[in-house]
Amino acid sequence: MKVVGDRIYLKLIFFGTALAGKTTALEWLFYHAIPDEMKLVKELRQVKTSFGQTLLFDFAPIEISQNVVTRIFSATGQDYYKGTRTKVLADSDGIFIVIDSQKKALERNQEILQELWKCVEEMENLSEAEIVALYNKNDLEEIHSMEFLREYLGLEKYDGFSTCALTGDNLEDALIAMLRKLTAKLEAKGFVLE
Amino acid sequence: MWALRNRSPSDGGRKVSDQATKRSAGAIFFVASVQRLFYTRCSNALVRLHGNPGGSLRGELHMKSISETVRSILDSVPGLKAAVVIDSDGIPIALEGDIDMEPEDLGAMLASAFQCYQALGDGLGQFYCELVTAEFDGLNVAQQMMPRGSLVLVAEKTSPMGVIRMAAKNGRHVLSEAMETTAEARKRFMEEHKLRLPRTIAPDGKQKALSLLSFLEQKKKKG
Numbered sequence: 001m002k003v004v005g006d007r008i009y010l011k012l013i014f015f016g017t018a019l020a021g022k023t024t025a026l027e028w029l030f031y032h033a034i035p036d037e038m039k040l041v042k043e044l045r046q047v048k049t050s051f052g053q054t055l056l057f058d059f060a061p062i063e064i065s066q067n068v069v070t071r072i073f074s075a076t077g078q079d080y081y082k083g084t085r086t087k088v089l090a091d092s093d094g095i096f097i098v099i100d101s102q103k104k105a106l107e108r109n110q111e112i113l114q115e116l117w118k119c120v121e122e123m124e125n126l127s128e129a130e131i132v133a134l135y136n137k138n139d140l141e142e143i144h145s146m147e148f149l150r151e152y153l154g155l156e157k158y159d160g161f162s163t164c165a166l167t168g169d170n171l172e173d174a175l176i177a178m179l180r181k182l183t184a185k186l187e188a189k190g191f192v193l194e
Numbered sequence: 195m196w197a198l199r200n201r202s203p204s205d206g207g208r209k210v211s212d213q214a215t216k217r218s219a220g221a222i223f224f225v226a227s228v229q230r231l232f233y234t235r236c237s238n239a240l241v242r243l244h245g246n247p248g249g250s251l252r253g254e255l256h257m258k259s260i261s262e263t264v265r266s267i268l269d270s271v272p273g274l275k276a277a278v279v280i281d282s283d284g285i286p287i288a289l290e291g292d293i294d295m296e297p298e299d300l301g302a303m304l305a306s307a308f309q310c311y312q313a314l315g316d317g318l319g320q321f322y323c324e325l326v327t328a329e330f331d332g333l334n335v336a337q338q339m340m341p342r343g344s345l346v347l348v349a350e351k352t353s354p355m356g357v358i359r360m361a362a363k364n365g366r367h368v369l370s371e372a373m374e375t376t377a378e379a380r381k382r383f384m385e386e387h388k389l390r391l392p393r394t395i396a397p398d399g400k401q402k403a404l405s406l407l408s409f410l411e412q413k414k415k416k417g
Contacts, residue, residue: 002281002283002285004281004285004286004287009283009285011283033410034406035406035409038406038409040296040298040299041296041298041299045299045302045303047306056306056310057302057306059299059302059303061296061298061299061302062406064405064406064407065405065406065407066405068405069298070406071284071298071302073302083313083317084306084309084310084313087306087309087310087313088306090283091283172410172413172414173414175406175410176407176410176411176414179405179406179407179410180407183405183407
């Protein structure tokens with residue numbers, strides 16, 4: 001969280017394995033859930049590879065309240081670009097962990113979570129970030145249940161939502177949960193929002 | 195500038211023609227003039243503002259001093275279209291000039307680009323990425339690292355990159371102090387003053403619910 005002039009800046013990030021649905025979730029929220037008058041840009045800013053996946057990040061600045069700007073990023077999930085992934089994570093106020101619920105992705109989910117916990121340990125202030133888990137791809141058949149994944153991946157203490165980024169199923173609820181946490185945190189620091 | 199560039203150390207004792215010498219002298223004079231003009235204007239802006247008494251408004255004064263200094267940079271360097279100061283995370287601190295991009299968007303792109311170059315430097319065993327320049331088909335851009343942020347200069351294509359680079363380096367010196375103090379001011383602002391954000395009053399006199407959270411919660415209730 002930063003205060004610059006008369007504005008508070010928050011940073012949210014979608015973090016997870018490659019092809020887990022981070023960009024799709026951000027796109028759905030940006031184009032379906034967030035009113036146009038709150039968007040500071042008309043289109044998502046995307047830095048993509050030549051084959052269409054996120055190279056560096058996707059980015060959307062949103063004015064979530066008067067004088068409160070939330071900068072929402074989705075980090076690249078490609079391990080090839082791991083070096084820059086952690087850079088995008090720095091100074092986040094909220095992290096959406098996007099879990100690919102497919103059975104075949106279980107090991108990859110574990111690996112990316114290990115990377116995240118390592119960053120939380122090493123990066124200043126990241127341990128204070130609010131976390132909400134999205135158990136994505138709930139529309140597919142070969143998937144683990146949200147309950148199983150929560151326990152197996154050790155995410156029981158975080159709010160979790162079974163989502164489908166393609167249709168937007170439960171994404172608004174996840175965003176509401178995150179915004180409530182951030183609002184409570186701001187109010188605890190003495191900021192009055194609305 | 196070309197004459198200057200052509201006189202690289204590898205030229206050694208090669209004879210330089212009179213014409214080239216004159217061009218070099220002209221270029222040196224031009225660069226020195228820009229540097230002198232820049233220092234004078236920026237220093238004046240800082241002296242004016244730093245002379246102001248402290249107190250609770252001190253943070254705001256430093257924020258203004260950055261803006262004024264950035265304005266001075268813009269005014270003093272020929273061909274500059276915009277000068278921007280962003281903090282280390284890409285949050286825009288000051289933006290002067292004409293640029294067709296949202297400051298937040300610009301800041302995020304610039305900060306990330308700089309982080310990439312810094313990561314490249316780390317890989318190459320370099321400690322510090324000082325300056326990144328980009329030459330587009332219609333613009334020249336220089337991004338100069340500073341404590342807690344960077345200064346970005348966007349210039350017309352006709353503006354020599356050497357001059358932009360020098361202006362960026364000079365700007366760093368002038369802005370460094372203000373940026374460091376701003377960090378302190380921000381911290382104090384957050385921790386001590388407990389900022390209360392103003393509320394927007396709708397034309398009918400009622401307060402407008404503006405937050406995204408309220409919007410989404412209401413939408414959910416309506417089903």
